[in-house]
Amino acid sequence: MSQYVSRLGRRSAVSPPRLRLPGAHRRPRRVAMLSVHTSPLHQPGTGDAGGMNVYIVELARRLAAQGIEVEIFTRATTGGLPPTVELAPGVLVRHVDAGPYEGLAKEDLPAQLCAFTHGTMQAWARHRPGHYDLVHSHYWLSGHVGWLAAERWGVPLVHAMHTMAKVKNAALADGDTPEPAARVIGETQIVRAADRLIANTSEEADELVRHYDAEPGKTAVVHPGVNLDRFRPADGRLAARARLGLPPNALVPLFAGRIQPLKAPDILLRAVAVLLAERPGLRHRLVVPVVGGPSGSGLARPEGLQKLAARLGIADVVRFRPPVGQDELADWFRAASVLVMPSYNESFGLCAIEAQATGTPVLAAAVGGLPVAVRDGHTGFLIPGHDPIAYARVLGAFADDPAMSFRMGAEAARHAESFGWDRAASTTSDVYADAMHEFRRKARARHT
Numbered sequence: 001m002s003q004y005v006s007r008l009g010r011r012s013a014v015s016p017p018r019l020r021l022p023g024a025h026r027r028p029r030r031v032a033m034l035s036v037h038t039s040p041l042h043q044p045g046t047g048d049a050g051g052m053n054v055y056i057v058e059l060a061r062r063l064a065a066q067g068i069e070v071e072i073f074t075r076a077t078t079g080g081l082p083p084t085v086e087l088a089p090g091v092l093v094r095h096v097d098a099g100p101y102e103g104l105a106k107e108d109l110p111a112q113l114c115a116f117t118h119g120t121m122q123a124w125a126r127h128r129p130g131h132y133d134l135v136h137s138h139y140w141l142s143g144h145v146g147w148l149a150a151e152r153w154g155v156p157l158v159h160a161m162h163t164m165a166k167v168k169n170a171a172l173a174d175g176d177t178p179e180p181a182a183r184v185i186g187e188t189q190i191v192r193a194a195d196r197l198i199a200n201t202s203e204e205a206d207e208l209v210r211h212y213d214a215e216p217g218k219t220a221v222v223h224p225g226v227n228l229d230r231f232r233p234a235d236g237r238l239a240a241r242a243r244l245g246l247p248p249n250a251l252v253p254l255f256a257g258r259i260q261p262l263k264a265p266d267i268l269l270r271a272v273a274v275l276l277a278e279r280p281g282l283r284h285r286l287v288v289p290v291v292g293g294p295s296g297s298g299l300a301r302p303e304g305l306q307k308l309a310a311r312l313g314i315a316d317v318v319r320f321r322p323p324v325g326q327d328e329l330a331d332w333f334r335a336a337s338v339l340v341m342p343s344y345n346e347s348f349g350l351c352a353i354e355a356q357a358t359g360t361p362v363l364a365a366a367v368g369g370l371p372v373a374v375r376d377g378h379t380g381f382l383i384p385g386h387d388p389i390a391y392a393r394v395l396g397a398f399a400d401d402p403a404m405s406f407r408m409g410a411e412a413a414r415h416a417e418s419f420g421w422d423r424a425a426s427t428t429s430d431v432y433a434d435a436m437h438e439f440r441r442k443a444r445a446r447h448t
Contacts, residue, residue, distance in 0.1 A: 064090025225421030
């Protein structure tokens, strides 16, 4: 019998129990997956596209490879999009018209949930009854559509939060905007309505129980995976640097992700300024790539990070690059001496596993799922807090011992091998099977 919770990660006293599944439980034939605010076809690192996009794409592909068809409903963001796009064999993306195509921020989308639900129901109405066996919604906006769809279709609802308003508001970066009360209320409703909740880590499962009164018995932990075919050491650091035009012997601390206060790229820049103030001789062999675009509250000051680099006197060592495709992102990870993730909150931190899979250690804040993704002192370093001086101290250690990046990187690559998407998909299908079994059991009980 398989377990929801994998062997990775530490559990706290209020963690949900480890659930076991009878092997005879039937898995779904077809799943309706909902991603209202961001399309799996969008480039990660742009707008609201990020780790959740990668999660949905990779999970859907692997579920399909294991015999579960997936149809992903997402909002159409440009005119002229085809109604459906085949993402991969067994994975179909459905574009739903809901609100104006352009200029609609994520914060405006709650007003369009009725239109999105209508479009979803229209697509369902073209099929015979029982077309979908289960609904899997991602993020709270999708959860509200999933709640109604699952009840209308008579199927269970499985929901993944990805991030939670109460958790984000408890660890806001300076100048960041709190999540609204409407989101907190919406998340609370979804937690009550869902048949199963999927959390990325045991800590996230604990937060669902602690902050939203989730039932421990219906909360499952499924660690996200990493595409080990794409994110791997390949031909190594020097070859990647040659392709990207980086000096072969430079210290390269990399930031990769959406540029917004939550992700805290400013902490890396401030740490570099501290390092150079203490050791100006490092300037000639230091390159700091920042790969990504403004997102969320970062859109209010899209050039804020460039201006900060200028104010700190480090503009000459910082290289800003736009978001890149997954294959080129893997090269940036390979090329880096260390990936720096000073985030204020991460439900998991997919970039951390991707970088480690390429053989690069990670320097990260000890928040959210990052203590699961990174083995402190072995595959990288975890910093308790966001003091630039603490980050500068670790960067200095990498500068003093360039071989440390290779030593930790080799262990990081081995560590990442246990996070394959096939395992994540298999465990997710177990959650589906259990949700369907319990749903049918309750339905029979109501009719007896």
